[in-house]
Amino acid sequence: MEPIDLRSDTVTRPTAAMRRAMADAAVGDDVYGEDPTVNQLQDRVASVLGKEAALFVPTGSMGNLIALYLQAGRGGEVLAHEQSHILHYELGSGAALAGCQIVALPGDLGILKPEVLSKAVRSPGYANARTKLVELENTGNLAGGTCYALEDLQAIRVWADKAGLPVHMDGARLWNASVAQGLDPALLASMADTVSVCFSKGLGAPVGSALAGPKAVIAEALRIRKMLGGGMRQAGILAAGALYALEHHVTRLGEDHHHAHQLAEALKASGWARVPVKPQTNIVFAETPGLDAAEVAQRLTSQGVWCSALSSEKIRFVTHLDVSQAQVRQACQIIRTLF
Ligand SMILES: Cc1ncc(COP(=O)(O)O)c(C=O)c1O
Structure with a gap:
């Protein structure tokens, strides 16, 4: 009997049709911005998520790290759920590479609430770290694939705007939340400033994620991706798998x-x-x-x-x-x- 592999949704292999789309992809040097398939994927992701721009990155971890690097930075604090992927499974990269500190907050089923976030914001005292960013995970992996209710996202958006804090959404499985709740991914993404999404989990692409957000942030993200060693060349072969996945494997x-x-x-x-x-x-x-x-x-x-x-x-x-x-x-x- 062939094993029934339920360890993770990352174990999927590209389908024959996806492989064909990858083999046929038009490619160019993406570090020169000349890979047409990468450019097409980035435009498509920006449009599906209702954001100004998107950047193809090799992994969800890199998408999250770049978001933390740009929006929290050295000495900045990130408010995140205590079960979040950035705390448990990203090797402390926020601290090691972006220089920020993650504050682990409680919440049922992986869900953060404004009351909890409010209490964690630092006062502007001389010796205090600066609270810089809110990070949400949707769906929450360690929480059991749970979705933020739209009202909970809206409440956080309103609170964060008042507090003057940007929000990053780790949407590695945002597609699952969107399908389970029957909500447009752009609506869910509109509750955050930046969103990382993965193509290599439930969507079945072999490699790839994207970070989406405002044009100015994504322009900087391009530089940080290169600094982290993530500048890819004929990456259109991978982007074609992601495009295929978006087209055929979401619904x-x-x-x-x-x-x-x-x-x-x-x-x-x-x-x-x-x-x-x-x-x-x-x-x-x-x-x-x-x-x-x-x-x-x-x-x-x-x-x-x-x-x-x-x-x-x-x-x-x-x-x-x-x-x-x-x-x-x-x-x-x-x-x-x-x-
Ligand atoms: C919620 C969540 N965020 C981020 C990641 C990181 O993705 P990657 O393995 O592509 O770095 C994962 C991976 O499983 C995840 O479950």
Whole structure:
């Protein structure tokens, strides 16, 4: 049996049609600004997100780092959720490379609220760091693929404008939020000044992300990307995969969400797992009370269902383009009869 790989939505491989689009892409030297496919992708992303400009970057991590570099900078503070990807999985790059300090804030299901943000803003005392940026993650990965309700985003936007703070949205899975909530990605993106999005997760492209925002910020972002070693040459081959993904793989994300729901139901019925958060998108967390999560993950793996152990009593399943309905059914069956 072929493994059912539910460890992450980053494991997808380009489809045959995507590979053809990549092979056929018109390319040029993007460091000269001459790659037509990269330029087309950047224009398309700016338009889909309703922003003035966008920049193709190799990874979501680089998109976030550039946003922090430009909007918080050395000695600046970034207000972010305590479960955010920038805190847990980006190697402290905000501190190491952008020179900023991230303040970890609480909030149910990965959601920040203005009351919490307000309390964290530094007063302008001589010895205080300067609060410079708010960072939101939508959907929240470690929170369980949760979406910000539009009202929560609006409340933060209003609060941040009053506080004079820019907002960066880590929208690695903004597409999932948009499909799950039936909301235009541009509406969600309008709640932030800069937005990073990924093509290499649920959308199934092999590589690539983008940072979108005001023209002046993106012009500077181009310089910082080069400084970080991210100036790419005939990157149109990659951009073509991203364009293909945007065109063909966004609306189908609803299937992944449905699959996540089915896995959650099987886990609930299994007798050995607890599902603490009803999946909103393509991520399912299960607690394994009394069982070692790594051992449970190993047992599932030995039966062909791959997942991740996130802590001693928590496992994670992520649905994606490369997992079919038949495989999800099979995974559900294995989950139900695991013990
Ligand atoms: C929420 C979130 N932000 C950012 C990233 C970073 O993306 P990349 O792996 O392309 O650096 C990820 C990766 O999984 C993520 O889940």
